[in-house]
Amino acid sequence: TIPLAKDLPFAKNADFNAGVRETDYSTSGSVTTWKFGATWSPVQDIRFRATRSLDIRAPNLGELFNTGVVGTGNTFDPGAPGGGQTYFLKSVTQGSTALQPERAYTTGIGFVFEPRFIPGFTMSVDYYDIDVRDAVSSLATTTILQQCFAVEKYCNLIERDPVTGLVDLLTNEPQNISGQQE
Numbered sequence: 001t002i003p004l005a006k007d008l009p010f011a012k013n014a015d016f017n018a019g020v021r022e023t024d025y026s027t028s029g030s031v032t033t034w035k036f037g038a039t040w041s042p043v044q045d046i047r048f049r050a051t052r053s054l055d056i057r058a059p060n061l062g063e064l065f066n067t068g069v070v071g072t073g074n075t076f077d078p079g080a081p082g083g084g085q086t087y088f089l090k091s092v093t094q095g096s097t098a099l100q101p102e103r104a105y106t107t108g109i110g111f112v113f114e115p116r117f118i119p120g121f122t123m124s125v126d127y128y129d130i131d132v133r134d135a136v137s138s139l140a141t142t143t144i145l146q147q148c149f150a151v152e153k154y155c156n157l158i159e160r161d162p163v164t165g166l167v168d169l170l171t172n173e174p175q176n177i178s179g180q181q182e
Helices: 061-065 141-147
Strands: 002-008 011-025 029-043 046-057 069-077 085-093 102-113 123-137 158-160 167-172 175-181
Touching (some): 141 167
Antiparallel strands (some): 046 102
């Protein structure tokens, strides 16, 4: 934290803070995260604050190393012979060591009101925006079957019987999807 002003007519208090961290994961490599922010109190009773950061979440052990859980379910297969069928198919859910850490670009702004004329009262209001990129997620079996027509990598998760054309096995593993906004 670096103090910028104290007990001035326009600032009872103002400061700047920042940090950076380098993290090295054995499976997904190195990631640099950072944060910077500032606070400003024009008078003793009110404090404004703002931050911007790059945060990460590394894949957990299950997402990386799950050896596989087999399941079955009655599922609609749009790629089945004859224009699609609903039938009982087998799927396996497993981990993936190809996962990369999720990245979240976070912006937060807010203020704190602590009026001296109401002892013990504190009110804070905050706004935040989080843009997650490379989010780790597993897709539903039906989503993989439907997306195979649009995204080739999903077809690689599907093994079809060469005689019947029906799914023998669908492999579902977590992957880095494009992201989400909150």
